[in-house]
Amino acid sequence: MMLAHKASREGKVAAEVIAGKPSAFDARAIPAVVYTDPQIAWCGLTEEQARQQNRKVDVQRFPWKFSGRATTMGAPEGLTKIIVDPPSGRILGMGITGRDTEGLDENP
Ligand SMILES: Cc1cc2nc3c(=O)[nH]c(=O)nc-3n(C[C@H](O)[C@H](O)[C@H](O)COP(=O)(O)OP(=O)(O)OC[C@H]3O[C@@H](n4cnc5c(N)ncnc54)[C@H](O)[C@@H]3O)c2cc1C
Known part of the structure; x- marks a missing residue:
């Protein structure tokens, strides 16, 4: 990689x-990390791959608008997604996207 x-x-x-x-x-x-704006990172099984494999998974989503820190940093549009194996609760994959707030003042 x-x-x-x-x-x-x-x-x-x-x-x-x-x-x-x-x-x-x-x-x-x-993890794969794409240093774009917003930044994107993922690791392990994706929701799409689970669907293609007919694999039953729990998909848990956490919108960053519910994160006090992200909101106060002015970046509430992000999302964290976790793909979980339902019987064991084992994390099979995750995806995350959101803005890097460093340098936001210089690059509004
Ligand atoms: C446009 C672009 C976008 C990318 N985006 C991403 C991304 O979003 N996410 C991600 O994870 N990866 C990304 N990458 C890939 C990532 O940058 C590379 O995989 C990573 O930099 C490789 O690191 P390296 O140390 O192996 O090589 P390099 O970062 O290329 O470092 C090699 C260094 O050796 C020096 N060098 C070469 N020959 C000599 C010599 N004879 N003597 C002395 N020094 C020498 C070069 O000048 C250079 O500084 C991107 C790459 C590019 C080109």
């Missing part, structure tokens, strides 16, 4: 190994 945050982590691991420290890239899951 050609992802910036994965490359960052790999660089840190490489530096640690060169320095003789015990280190390894052993990620169990790597």
